[in-house]
Amino acid sequence: MMYDTEYFIRFVNIFAKYLAENKEYLTQLDAAIGDGDHGINMDRGAKAALDRLSSINPKTPGEVMRTVGMALLSSVGGAAGPLYGTVFMRMSIAFRNNDKIDDKGLVSALEQALLGIKGLGKAEVGDKTMVDVWEPVVNFLKENIENGRTLPEICADVVALAEERMKATIPLQARKGRASYLGERSIGHQDPGATSSYYFFKSLCEAIGGE
Numbered sequence: 001m002m003y004d005t006e007y008f009i010r011f012v013n014i015f016a017k018y019l020a021e022n023k024e025y026l027t028q029l030d031a032a033i034g035d036g037d038h039g040i041n042m043d044r045g046a047k048a049a050l051d052r053l054s055s056i057n058p059k060t061p062g063e064v065m066r067t068v069g070m071a072l073l074s075s076v077g078g079a080a081g082p083l084y085g086t087v088f089m090r091m092s093i094a095f096r097n098n099d100k101i102d103d104k105g106l107v108s109a110l111e112q113a114l115l116g117i118k119g120l121g122k123a124e125v126g127d128k129t130m131v132d133v134w135e136p137v138v139n140f141l142k143e144n145i146e147n148g149r150t151l152p153e154i155c156a157d158v159v160a161l162a163e164e165r166m167k168a169t170i171p172l173q174a175r176k177g178r179a180s181y182l183g184e185r186s187i188g189h190q191d192p193g194a195t196s197s198y199y200f201f202k203s204l205c206e207a208i209g210g211e
Helices: 005-021 023-033 038-056 061-075 080-095 103-121 131-146 153-166 178-186 192-209
Strands: none
Touching: 005 023, 005 061, 005 192, 023 038, 023 131, 023 192, 038 061, 038 080, 038 192, 061 178, 061 192, 080 103, 080 153, 080 192, 103 131, 103 153, 131 153, 131 192
């Protein structure tokens, strides 16, 4: 399957919708183990990204992602801005100036985004961060696409895996970020970054069906 500019605009709109609808929920999760602003910050960044997209009429998928990345970097505070800004900027670079992106190109861009997240946050799977969702999902995508399956074929499994790995952060003790300061008190709380990452992959898959 090939993904054009309209697909990525649709993806960003769906992601923004989930962030708006779950702003309070994400903020409550963050209040338990962080600064209590993840939902507020992500919603503000998504709205800024939509404003910029509507004003420039991007011509390529890379331009869409770069526009969103710049909006997030300039408008989102805390750790979320640099991390999600890096996600979209890394994907933009991977897309180059191509008019359309195929499954392998999209997964390769997601892999570059993961490397950016890990490089910036110095986190690994098990540290109770967004990496706990991103790494298993990207590995699953990479393996299946290399074996000839398409993203539409595996999207239901992608969303299920993202949700499973999000919930798997609950019993973990945080080892990175603000939550790590709580030590054992971070156990029993779902990580907010892992949760917004679940919405990211859910949005990516829903955009394929135009839902």
